[in-house]
Amino acid sequence: MAEIIGVRFKNVGKIYYFDPDGKTLQQGDRVIVETARGVECGEVAVVNRDVPAEEIAQPLKKLIRVAKPEDLDRMRENAEKEKTAFDICCKKIEAHKLDMKLVEVEYTFDNSKILFYFTADGRVDFRELVKDLASVFRTRIELRQIGVRDEAKMLGGLGICGRPFCCSTFLGGFQPVSIKMAKEQNLSLNPVKISGTCGRLMCCLKYEQEAYADLLRSTPSVNSLVQTPDGRGTVISQNLLTGVLQVRLDGPDGLIKNYQARQVKVLRQGRVAVDKNELEQLKELEKN
Structure with missing residues (x-):
């Protein structure tokens, strides 16, 4: 095991590990350490803790000193x-x-x-x-x-939700965000509605993606052929969060009824038509 502290040099920046050299530090303490680009002053983001030696990059550089008033x-x-x-x-x-x-x-x-x-x-x-x-x-x-995402992180600002940018308040790094996530979350593919101030896909699309991916596995997709309590039909819309499906029943009347996903049995999984031209136009939003 090795004792480490985590130091951050920028607001919401990456955390780097250092050897505390026997000193016990508190979160928010300013410290002087040696980095790849020279001596730097950073802020303690992770207090003293022991971690397995194989989990950290070696050699671990030691703390030079706690910042003095003249350093500040x-x-x-x-x-x-x-x-x-x-x-x-x-x-x-x-x-x-x-x-x-x-x-x-x-x-x-x-x-x-x-x-x-x-x-x-x-x-x-x-x-x-x-x-x-x-x-x-x-x-x-x-x-x-x-890139424009890094620019937004540095400058900060307010998102369309009215809150400060996630990237400038708590995101340590950028995660890949794709058009597929927006489609799976049944969002409008209007660039104005799914892109942030930086002009790229909103980082928050990533937050709920795992939940949506899990719901998609257990919910019949649009165009699926299903067996309902009232006979066969085709799914014409779905609400993943409520589990409600809108199904057009087979028959001359083409009656449309709502069912819970658990009430139907999938006979043939449907495929959603994708407009390739639309996707090509939106590809620019996926860049960093």
């Missing part, structure tokens, strides 16, 4: 520098006439590097921009192109 002062100074660097970079982007949108600027704790995060529709030749920025800030410059 430096973090505040860096935050002010980031605002200035953001304004300068925006002007440089405009001067170089680059088709890119600056999203966020981040100084490393020791000021050894400045990271500029941006979005763009395609590849951008920013070599001259990097040289220009390096001449201004006299330190290492790194430009990172991010």
Whole structure:
């Protein structure tokens, strides 16, 4: 077993494990640790605990120290520098006439590097921009192109539900979301209704998918031939949550009646027709 603490460097960011070096820490404590990109100041998200050694990446780097008041002062100074660097970079982007949108600027704790995060529709030749920025800030410059979902996570905002974005409040990472999930949940395939502010499929489609997938296994699909207490018929609609099926009975009258899924027996499972052209138009929503 190995004793670890979990440290997060960004709000709702990924948690990295470190050796607490014999110190007992509380959630929310600020600590100084060494990372792959240098010394950083992070926040304790997971307090001291023992985990099997095989579950963590080795070697486990040790905690350098609990953050001192001067460390926190430096973090505040860096935050002010980031605002200035953001304004300068925006002007440089405009001067170089680059088709890119600056999203966020981040100084490393020791000021050894400045990271500029941006979005763009395609590849951008920013070599001259990097040289220009390096001449201004006299330190290492790194430009990172991010996706629209990452942009939404960094900037935050309110979703169509009226609540803050899931990605900027509690989601540590993005899970794949597909058009198939929207279809299985019987949602309208109108892009406006199933996409988030970022223009991609809403992350919340993933939350209930397992429940819907389980219900689909026990509920006759639309177009299924079923045996009902009143004879054979074809399922014309289903409500997965209530288990109610609307069935058109065989016969000259084509009578339509409602049944609970448990009241019918499937004779032939139906297939739902898929509009391929519609799906192709929605494929863009599945991208990250």
